[in-house]
Amino acid sequence: MTCPKCSTGNPEVAFFCHRCGSSLKGSASGRAGTYAVQSSEGVNQFALISTIMPHTNRETADNYRWAMIVSAVLIVAATAFGLLPVAVAAAAFLIPLAYLVYIYDVNLWEDAPAPVVIGLFFVTGGLSVLVSLVFYRWVFDDQFASFGPGSARGGIESLSIPALLIFAVLLPVVAELVKNLPGALLARMPQFDDMIDGLTFGVAAGTAYAAFETLVVFSSIFTDGEFRTENGLATWMVVIVNLMVVKSLVYGTATGIAVAAFSGKGEGYDGFTAYYVKNLAFAMGANVLYWLGVRFAAYLPYGQALGLIWGFVVLAVLVIRIRVMLQAALLEAAIEDAAKEGHSKRDTFVETFCPECENMLLVGAQFCIACGSSVRSTSHQARRHMHPAEAVPQASETTEGGVA
Ligand SMILES: [Zn+2]
Numbered sequence: 001m002t003c004p005k006c007s008t009g010n011p012e013v014a015f016f017c018h019r020c021g022s023s024l025k026g027s028a029s030g031r032a033g034t035y036a037v038q039s040s041e042g043v044n045q046f047a048l049i050s051t052i053m054p055h056t057n058r059e060t061a062d063n064y065r066w067a068m069i070v071s072a073v074l075i076v077a078a079t080a081f082g083l084l085p086v087a088v089a090a091a092a093f094l095i096p097l098a099y100l101v102y103i104y105d106v107n108l109w110e111d112a113p114a115p116v117v118i119g120l121f122f123v124t125g126g127l128s129v130l131v132s133l134v135f136y137r138w139v140f141d142d143q144f145a146s147f148g149p150g151s152a153r154g155g156i157e158s159l160s161i162p163a164l165l166i167f168a169v170l171l172p173v174v175a176e177l178v179k180n181l182p183g184a185l186l187a188r189m190p191q192f193d194d195m196i197d198g199l200t201f202g203v204a205a206g207t208a209y210a211a212f213e214t215l216v217v218f219s220s221i222f223t224d225g226e227f228r229t230e231n232g233l234a235t236w237m238v239v240i241v242n243l244m245v246v247k248s249l250v251y252g253t254a255t256g257i258a259v260a261a262f263s264g265k266g267e268g269y270d271g272f273t274a275y276y277v278k279n280l281a282f283a284m285g286a287n288v289l290y291w292l293g294v295r296f297a298a299y300l301p302y303g304q305a306l307g308l309i310w311g312f313v314v315l316a317v318l319v320i321r322i323r324v325m326l327q328a329a330l331l332e333a334a335i336e337d338a339a340k341e342g343h344s345k346r347d348t349f350v351e352t353f354c355p356e357c358e359n360m361l362l363v364g365a366q367f368c369i370a371c372g373s374s375v376r377s378t379s380h381q382a383r384r385h386m387h388p389a390e391a392v393p394q395a396s397e398t399t400e401g402g403v404a
């Protein structure tokens, strides 16, 4: 069967073109919303793990899902018992640490994983502490105090406009630039030229920034000597979930979008293009909207809860944006590669197996012909199995009937 999009020959049983990922069965146009990173999901689906951790497959994603759920239960339990220092520390570092484990686990940076990961984490963390100290302590501490406890009792009229502009507009814009810096520097390196690599650096930098910002803003929890608190725990619960956990994901996904755009879809990095500027502005806008919503909501009845709902809305928009962006990038880059003569370094070398559905991958494939998953989203571990020495022996067994 010849692919209508890129004219590559495919086996009759193929559901997806192995070169460009186009759907070959059913509605001929497009892929009917099958996500190229995780083919069992739709593109417009709010699925957090496969979005921020694209190198996981269905099985390993479950481990991270459980780790997240267990950590969330621990944080909520620690808050319920009034153990705020424990809850805040866990809430601040839960997501960045899980992310570092993920990066290490999928062996994303084979040459120097530990120094790169730890370097990115602490460089971003150091910058975050500096920016947070300037805004929250050294320069705008008076304005920040206007958001303090009891301030909302005066009604929405008592909201300080200069404080709102500083902390919900200026700070998110400055912070987004700072979060982009370490990620973009890494995305320039030749071994990390994929858009998925850029996304990963961005998420890592964004979540690390969030963690250290939380430490600075809530440092009194650790320094006032009270290990156990009894008052206002319901409010603390919502604050901890929104201003630490959801915030971390909002920062991570927003910066992921910007750095992914910096990296671009093809080989090498695109750098300072209009596409990057547009996505950087989108990331800044998402941060500004998140903080405007949270600060405004605090002056309304049930403000903390409203702020939490708002946080999830902003996060959902960011997650869908990443998925649409990666979908377009993976498919477009594959069509460009398919048009070129010979093999791209992005193809599989030999017959091997799809880590998502365990059907056979053809030689020179960028997509699984059975489930349509992109080979680019598999982990380096899985990709190493695509090397001749390990993959060839069993390949012929599954050739027949494997797809049906
Ligand atoms: Zn094709």
Ligand SMILES: [Zn+2]
Binding pocket: 354, 355, 356, 357, 358, 359, 368, 369, 370, 371, 372, 373
């Ligand atoms: Zn597959």
